[in-house]
Amino acid sequence: MKAINWFAAGMFGLVAVLPAQxxxxxxxxxxxxxxxxxxxxxxxxxxxxxxxxxxxxxxxxxxxxxxxxxxxxxxxxxxxxxxxxxxxxxxxxxxxxxxxxxxxxxxxxxxxxxxxxxxxxxxxxxxxxxxxxxxxxxxxxxxxxxxVPEPGQWAMMLGGLALAGFAASRMRSAVKAGG
Missing domain, CATH: 2.60.120 (Jelly Rolls)
Known part of the structure; x- marks a missing residue:
């Protein structure tokens, strides 16, 4: 799961530094x-x-x-x-x-x-x-x-996906710890 989080963070960083259209x-x-x-x-x-x-x-x-x-x-x-x-x-x-x-x-x-x-x-x-x-x-x-979508739009989308992935990971960890 850590690999997915690192990948999402890397993609977010890459898109964030691209110049705007x-x-x-x-x-x-x-x-x-x-x-x-x-x-x-x-x-x-x-x-x-x-x-x-x-x-x-x-x-x-x-x-x-x-x-x-x-x-x-x-x-x-x-x-x-x-x-x-x-x-x-x-x-x-x-x-x-x-x-x-x-x-x-x-x-x-x-x-x-x-x-x-x-x-x-x-x-x-x-x-x-x-x-x-x-x-x-x-x-x-x-x-x-x-x-085409501008880099800022891609950055927001990837950032949202990364946050959703992080939240899902935290929820799975909490379920395993409780159950």
């Missing part, structure tokens, strides 16, 4: 012309362009109806600065994984400037379909991570 932030500040693959996404040129007339450090992406795909496959989309001007229809976006829609956001109020929008869906996403009218939408700071 860094988020990718697509902020458009370091480009003058977008190409597919920028920020790990494809479909930029068909969807829109960088907004013209922006002050330095305030560049955003202006697009219309269309799709962006994540080049690495499924990711966890955390959020983005987003606004759409839609006129009579409701604009927004839909998230997909393996061709199946997993989330939809429709903006219900007329707003002028992008606002941070947390994405409550925590599963993998491999495509974003934007819904807009001729006025389009703006995005900035599109933020995502890999869709």
């Amino acid at each position: 860094a988020a990718t932030v697509v902020d458009f500040q370091d480009v003058f012309q977008l190409e597919d693959g920028y920020g790990g996404l494809s479909g930029w040129n068909e969807l829109g362009s960088l907004n013209s007339g922006a002050l330095p450090g305030e560049q955003r992406f202006h697009g219309g109806t269309g799709s962006l795909t994540f080049d690495q496959g499924g990711v966890r989309l955390l959020g983005m600065d987003f606004v759409t001007w839609t006129g009579d229809m409701m604009g927004g976006f839909r998230l997909f994984n393996d061709g199946v829609q997993v989330y939809e956001y429709l903006q219900s109020d007329w707003l002028n400037d992008p606002y941070w929008l947390d994405i409550p869906y925590a599963g993998p996403v491999d495509r974003i379909d934007f819904i807009s009218s001729s006025d389009g939408f703006l995005i900035d700071n599109l933020t995502y991570t890999a869709a």
